Amino acid sequence: MHVLKPQFDPAIDIAPLPTAKTLRQRRNLAYQFVRFLGINLKMIRVIVSGHH
Amino acid sequence: MATVLILGAGIAGHTAAMHARRLLGRKHEVVVVSPSANWNWVPSNIWVGVGKMAVEKVTFPLEPLYRRKRIEFHQAMAVSIHPEGDAEHERGFVTIRSTMVGTKGKESQIEYDYLINCTGPKLNFEATEGLGPSGYTVSVCTAPHAVEAAEQLEKAIERLKAGEELRFVVGTGHGTCTCEGAAFEYTFNLDHVMREAGVRDKAELIYLTNEAELGDFGVGGLTFAQQGFQTTSKLWTESLFRERNVRAITGAHCTEIVPGVIHYEQLDGIVREVDFDFAMLLPPFRGAGMAVYDREGNDITETMNNPAGFMKVDANYQAGAYEQWSADDWPKTYQTPLYDNIFAAGIAFAPPHQISQPRVTPRGTVITPAPPRTGMPSGIIAKSVVLTVVDRINGKAKPAHEASMTKMGAACIASAGMSFTGGSAASMTMHPVVPDFKAYPVSGRDLRGTSGEIGLAGHWMKHVLHHLFIYKAKARPFWWIIPE
Structure with missing residues (x-):
């Protein structure tokens, strides 16, 4: 059997990279606190929908 | 007096036991059979597997808690189920084999009025030669596996620090694996710990997966709204991997692993x-492998279980081709068709089919993620089953409670790092887990409950959830207020 070397997913090479602003937002405590509340609300929605 | 027998003490089994004990009067018995002496919060095994959390933080002994709660506990594995009893047992019973030091191997029988099968998966490392801790790769599926993974990772990081260049492969060890989210999270954590150690530039990190494309996660991928556009989990994952310098091999079925080569x-x-120099590959799952016998001793295992050993419940197992699949195929009550006093919850129930589109190679090899049904869905299903059982024991003529995966959501947070400001996370929510294209024609899911984002917020959320679920599992005051 002819065995080949790995072929990596080429889509990663052209995927969009985050901007410097996005990277800063991911670490900004005030911004992330607001997102924390947002994720909480989203999870409450998910949890409530699953508990009938 | 009724006896509720629960097989397994994982997320589903422990949830079932605690709610059954809370909701049933003292005159009723709740009995748990589990081969392990400890409870394990499996999602946090990822942190144990990169050496960032002690194993004691994700496990605790079951016996003292069950003694306190008056739950009868047998450290044993279930060997066979006899739903109709036999000449010596009027009620259904289960034969168990002790796994406890001192009585190991000793068999006994436990009769029941209601049986809840929460046996979870058998980790089927044997499906791929050389896979797993007894082969050439590590795993984070159990707490001891995660400890071993951390030890091997530590050695690899020491080699990186010494100036060697190494290749790390993380992913799925078979074409039919599930829990791709766990492999994704371990990849994310490896990247984080190697950056922390200042050796990321010496390591090549590869995600090897049975998903046909990145972002599938065994749920057919997600669509979510972001900054006024609908985007996909595929693009989201590809972007994250490009940013973190992770390469990917998709649509892969591991056929054999030999030392250093997959x-x-x-x-x-x-x-x-x-x-590879270090590989963490997840195994495929099988059912626990208990035989089932009728009153005459005839083997009815194949009638009760699907070919993979998972227990058939109220699902449509005749759905046919992918194009005919429907949300209605998925079970609602988790009651077995043959016996109205036997249920299967969590990984133990047989799903009607995959969620991701099934794919076969020109050689005929199936490469399709199995549907995930761990974590939040396991807990919700187990509680729903208990509510049905409690109603019946209390003589309430109500229909069975329902918990369809086409109605419930789930969250998957891949979080790395331990400090408040130094961590990072990729968080996903989905609603419902199984797409329902009748209810949500665009993507099969509710865009308001389906999301993906990266940042500290998810990292905080993951730590909050870790402590909340362990608090709940330890039955601390008002534990039952915390949802599954």
Whole structure:
């Protein structure tokens, strides 16, 4: 059997990279606190929908 | 007096036991059989597996808690189920084999009025030669596996620090694996710990997966709204991997692992190989493998279970081809068709089919993620089953409670790092887990409950959830207020 070397997913090479602003937002405590509340609300929605 | 027998003490089994004990009067018995002496919060095994959390933080002994709660506990594995009893047992019973030091191997029988099968998966490392801790790769599926993974990782990081360049492969060890989210999270954590150690530039990190494309996660991928556009989990994952310098091999079925080399077949039918210095590959799952016998002793295992050993419940197992699949195929009550006093919850129930589109290579190899049904869905299903059982024991003529995966959501947070400001996370929510294209024609899911984002917020959320679920599992005051 002819065995080949790995072929990596080429889509990663052209995927969009985050901007410097996005990277800063991911670490900004005030911004992330607001997102924390947002994720909480989203999870409450998910949890409530699953508990009938 | 009724006896509720629960097989397994994982997320589903422990949830079932605690709610059954809370909701049933003292005159009723709740009995748990589990081969392990400890409870394990499996999602946090990822942190144990990169050496960032002690194993004691994710496990605790079950016996003292069950003694306090008056739950009868047997450290044993279930060997066979006899739903109709036999000449010596009027009620249904289960034969168990002790796994406890001192009585190991001793068999006994436990009769029941209601049986809840929460046996979870058998980790089927044997499906791929060389896979797993007894082969050449590590795993984070159990707490001891995670400890071993951390030890091997530590040695690899020491080699990186010494100036060697190494290749790390993380992913799925078979074409039919599930829990791709766990492999994704371990990849994310490896990247984080190697950056922390200042050796990331010496390491090549590869995500090897049975998903046909990145972001599938065994749920057919997600669509979510972001900054006024609908985007996909595929693009989201590709972007994250590009940013973190992770390469990916998709649509792969590992055929054999030998020291330092993984052989795999891809969806194009071509067999390739990738060498590695450290590999964490998840195994495929099988059912627990209990035999089932009728009153005359005839083996009815194949009637009760699907070919993979998972217990059939109220699902449509005749759905046919992918194009005919529907949300209605998925079970609602988790009651077995043959016996109205036997249920299967969590990984133990047989799903009607995959969620991701099934794919086969030109050689005929199936490479399709199995549907995930761990974590939040396991807990919700187990509680729903208990509510049905409690109603019946209390003589309430109500229909069975329902908990369809086409109605419930789930969250998957891949979080790395331990400090408040130094961590990072990729968080996903989905609603519902199984797409329902009748209810949500665009993507099969509710865009308001389906999301993906990266940042500290998810990292905080993951730590909050870790402490909340362990608090709940330890039955601390008002534990039952915390949802599954």
